[in-house]
Amino acid sequence: MHSAFFDKIRGIPTYHYIEEGSSRLHESLSYSTDDILEAKVRTNEIFRCLMHTWGEDEDCRLWHEHDAVMKINQYRAGFELRDIGWNELQDRFCGHDGHLVSLDFLKARILELGRDKEGIVEPGMGRSMLDIDHCILYHYWHPEHDRWLVDNYKLILGGSHKGKEKDFLNGQEWQQLQEEFWFKFKCCPTQTQLQSRVRYALSNI
Secondary structure (H helix, E strand, O other): OHHHHHHHHOOOOHHHHHHHHHHHHHHHOOOOOOHHHHHHHHOOOEEEOOOOOOOHHHHHHHHHHHHHHHOOHHHEEOOEEOHHHHHHHHHHHHHHHOEEOOHHHHHHHHHHHHHHHHOOOOOOOOOOOOOHHHOOOEEEOOHHHHHHHHHHHHHHHOOOOOOOOOOOOOHHHHHHHHHHHHHHHOOOOOHHHHHHHHHHHHHOO
16 A cells, blocks of 8 residues: 555655645544544544545455454454454554554444445445545554654754754744655654644653
């Protein structure tokens, strides 16, 4: 998924994709969001990824992991997952590339995928009834992110044209830090989330 995406954007200015992703996230937040995941955003545990969206790769991964969890007796009741089973599925989905998705979305998407694969013909088959375009994928912050952010923030901060240390980054420099984070970690928070995490990381050095 990552290699295909970067092949697609090769030679195209990064800021176009960042602006497009930021606009999509802003619009998505006007829809219903997951209270639990948004609470983790506010406490700087996770960030909303503006780079990744839901697609066929995510469908395949979700279906595969759901099938695996359904084979474990303690996670299911008959032909349905228990609550602990859904939580396990969410954790397993996240384990592939670090992305979290709302449990409500995962449950609804499994129902759609199940209908298709079982061959049940219903109105709208083959088209998602979910608003996939506005599905928000979240990603955990990690210590590696923090170390990289602090090092590169300080590097940019001390690199003024006159050789004097500055007190803050300007808008262009925050954009530079955001783009470099994107290419380093193949994932991207908004500038607001990036700034918040930098403050958090600096206060915990």
